[in-house]
Amino acid sequence: MSFVEYSDLIQDGDVAIVYLNHNSAMPVKVQAGSQTQTRYGVIRHSTDLIGQRYGSKVTCGKSGWVYVLHPTPELWTVSLPHRTQILYTTDIATITMMLELKPGSVVCESGTGSGSLSHALLRTIAPTGHLHTVEFHQQRAEKVAEEFKEHHVDHLVTVRNQDVCKDGFGVTGVADAVFLDIPSPWEAVGHAKTAMKKHGGRVCSFSPCIEQVQRTCEALADHGFEEISTLEVLLRVHDVRTVSLPLPDFGPDSPAQSEQEVAEKPPPPAAPNHASVTLKTTTPPREIPGHTGYLTFATKPRS
């Protein structure tokens, strides 16, 4: 099992995702002889998990069941142990696209936080790219390094426990892209530029407050970044429902028909009372879920 490669069968030592329902998933370290309690009953690792196919439906207890899924960055984001605020998949998808990331990209990131974004970045840049991630909180840096190892992605990432605003990313002239999720990103913009390749690249900063965005945009312009733009991603989920509508009754045929046509045509079958048609429809939400943050993007030109 690895977060960047799919395997068919669950093995001892894997991290599997126990998927309870649409709103609830939990990561489980698979260990022969261990048990995991879920609200639907117990899962016995040796018999219920090891050797089973990822995606299997596992019966736990007498009547309950869960799916056991191969880990992905998306499932990790909704099930990881939070040490900090994290980025979610809607923002992550936009960040990945706007930073133009692909297999082989070299990326610098700070702060690492709970590693939600880091796992998605690693999946995108694998198998030949590299992530340099900087986190100044020692326990967070150690914990995320441990998780990268357990998820078999540690060969793709270097974790540095330092202050990015003072000490930068620890690399010079290597990054295709830089991502910042720290309280004072404007203090790290100079270090971002230093870390980036001579021929340029893309930078993104995530901030919840517009005052942070203003200062970051000023710093980006002062350091010669171009194409500075800020956006906010608001996800609008439509509710797909089945509705039943009464069939309209248009009365007798249209007057455009000749009298002879009308005379020759057999009468239509009588429409049953309350005839209706069933169809799928969607309704937009009344409110859009809350603001997460502003994403500011910029391009470093060739130097």
Ligand SMILES: C[S@@+](CC[C@H](N)C(=O)[O-])C[C@H]1O[C@@H](n2cnc3c(N)ncnc32)[C@H](O)[C@@H]1O
């Ligand atoms: C909101 S969290 C990042 C969450 C992360 N993007 C994720 O998706 O899991 C911000 C992190 O930045 C770290 N941090 C704040 N200022 C920093 C700095 N100057 N240098 C390095 N890390 C910093 C904090 O310790 C915290 O863990």
